[in-house]
Amino acid sequence: MPDEGRIFIGTSRHTDDSPGERQYLALKYANRHGLVTGATGTGKTVSLQILAEGFSQAGVPVFAADVKGDLAGISMPGQPDERLGKRASEIGYSEYRLEACPTVFWDLFGVEGHPIRTTVSEMGPLLLARLMDLNATQEGVLNIAFKLADEEKLLLLDLKDLQALLAEIAGRSQEISGRYGNVSKASVGAIQRQLLVLEQQGGAGFFGEPALEIAEIMRTARDGRGIVNILAADRLMQSPRLYSTFLLWLLSELFEDLPEVGDPEKPRLVFFFDEAHLLFDEAPKALPEKVEQVVKLIRSKGVGVYFVTQNPLDVPDGVLAQLGNRIQHALRAYTPREQKAVKTAA
Template sequence: MEKKQKFITSIRQGYNPKGDSIYLGAGMYVGEVLSEAAVKLPLKTMNRHGLIAGATGTGKSKTLQIIAENLSEKGVPVLLMDVKGDLSGIAKPSDGAEFINERHKLLDFPFKPKGSPVEILSISDQQGIRLRATVSEFGPVLLSRILDLSSAQTGILAIIFKYCDDKHLPLLDLKDLKKIIRYSTEEGKDEFEKDYGRISKASTGAILRKIVSLEQQGADLFFGERSFEVNDLLRKDHDGYGYVNVLRLTDIQDRPKLFSTFMLSLLAEVYTTFPEKGDADKPELVMFIDEAHLIFEEASDALLDQIESIIKLIRSKGVGIYFVTQNPADIPEEVLGQLGLKIQHALRAFTAKDRKAIKLAAENYPLSEFYDTKNILTALGIGEAMISALDEKGRPSPLVATMLRAPMSRMDILSEIELEKLITQSEILPKYNEKVDRESAHEILTKKIEIAEKKEAKEKAEKERKKINKTSSRKSNMESAVLKVLTSATFIRGALGILNKLLK
């Protein structure tokens, strides 16, 4: 009994913030749910990033849903990367169920069904508000890291961007970029060599091949206009609830390069756009990246370095990033070390490799006098998790096995009719789904080449005409000379004939 009370006191001290917070559930000790050991997350530390991990079917997505809808209720906008397509139900209130009532009875916490204001976004052909970015906005450095270019190729790309800046050529989509790269070693070869130095055709060919590879993953749909303004992720409804922006990514699971490209673009844009926030009472924006391993799976070392740097710095802008994945090992150690909140659902041990992974996962959590972490990780039920967080002063809170509350919103997806209605009612849909294809580098260079070809053809025709005229002139002069000679000879013959007659 004494140790049980000690456990309750420990959890109250670590998870009972004075400021605004999110109620997650209650601590469990020796199989018992202790409602007086409430587990709450202070809003103040939600920009310190986090991890939600666990085996398939253990409740990761529902935990994500709980945190997201509660952030929305507190006026904090959210961005959800919906890779599996199971998060759209957050827009509608829960239908309720007997097991939900039983769970909340154990927690001694009232259950209230509620939906959140939702925007449906897309970076592909899926329904939703289209998110795009221009090639110019990426710039040569980010683009080089995405394409995994060598230092020489990166230098060439920088020269090409400089040329476009100097000549006022907008680089909007990949079509523009490919056109200017070809132009630099073909029609515009002399122009480039004169002002920027010689560009190797072998290097531009390698860059083009990498761009084509990126296009094959669907990047041509992402690059272009109208560029998405990240401030539109910060919208609130008329009740002051933050919008939950659900980005549908179900069709890019086999295109991790596109996912990494989008994520790097988004994080970089947020970092450069948002002002410094300092020590705020709540975050400006919280992002949840489901199936987070997709970001890191095929990323180059340079790209990983860029992502890691931005994650370290972006919390000063009031932005929290939460990775959702099956195993903490899916996240690079440099990123894992930046995470303030860790929610670990059950892990399953079917092989020796699994047991090794569980041992490593257990070592990522603080030592506890109340739990054998390695063993409890395999014993957790659905909707239960080990939680390690930060208190309001940024200090680690005790590790606690927690029975989580149920989501207030629907634990199922929207129907096609509901989804379509939600999208068509969006206030920002007309802004981003209008097709824009203004004159850019591709069109300008095409016209320039056409004008140059016409000029060249005209000059060639003029040279031919002069050549013909010159030939005709020489022929005419020769004919005149011959005619003179002939005329002279005829005159002489005529004169001699007359003289002969007179002599006779």
């Protein structure tokens, strides 16, 4: 249970390995964002679970991606274990008990949870270009397609709508080139082929109606606890661009839809971004800049964003500078790059 506006996250250790003081995360600072980092197998997922359960107990909704399938266990009470009880006693955690968190499961493919959908228009050309790995020329053509849809009041709900629009642009390429610049049929054809690849990867199920309402992931249970929204991401991780683009879209929607609240006593929502390196790998320059902008400004909307990754160097410096809360597990320091990562996390 939260203790006077704070969440218990662990107990420090003295040099003789005896338990020290209890360590907490103050809820009023939880929207200052955070970083959970450490080598594989050092307990990042356990930290994520503890934070998610703590926020839920404090009445704060949580959204987290379950990449390896081991986060979903918080939806059920644990099994009695003598070792766990002994460990809780050693660190002075008297509130330890076995109970489930109120949980809702989501799945972009609609198999292991409620389906999540958005429209092509809401996704926008920047994120869609990232999703399809388009070059600068092809991204320019995609921007023209969205501009034309706005001018002619054409709905872009699913991939079929976008395919039809691209076919229309190819047929009117000479006219459109005179208004917006060169639009070649080769570029249109390349975008259409990438749409086909996206459709074969299961992306077609993500686009359409009804679109996800942000209020659906910001609910509390009848007992006042925040609902933990878990995105089933084990299959989604096979399409890392779809995974990272979806989470970035969700962040952008939160930023655009939520009103300013300043510095509340506790966050309105906490967002955990597991495998954070996927967001920035091979990303065009505009994308990290967009993430940095959203992370800087979304704090005043009452949303805390926590990046979970093996190496703090996976997160750009501009974003890393915004992460005020940090949990550092064991980081390897055998190479100069790894030594730099330890200093960065500290």
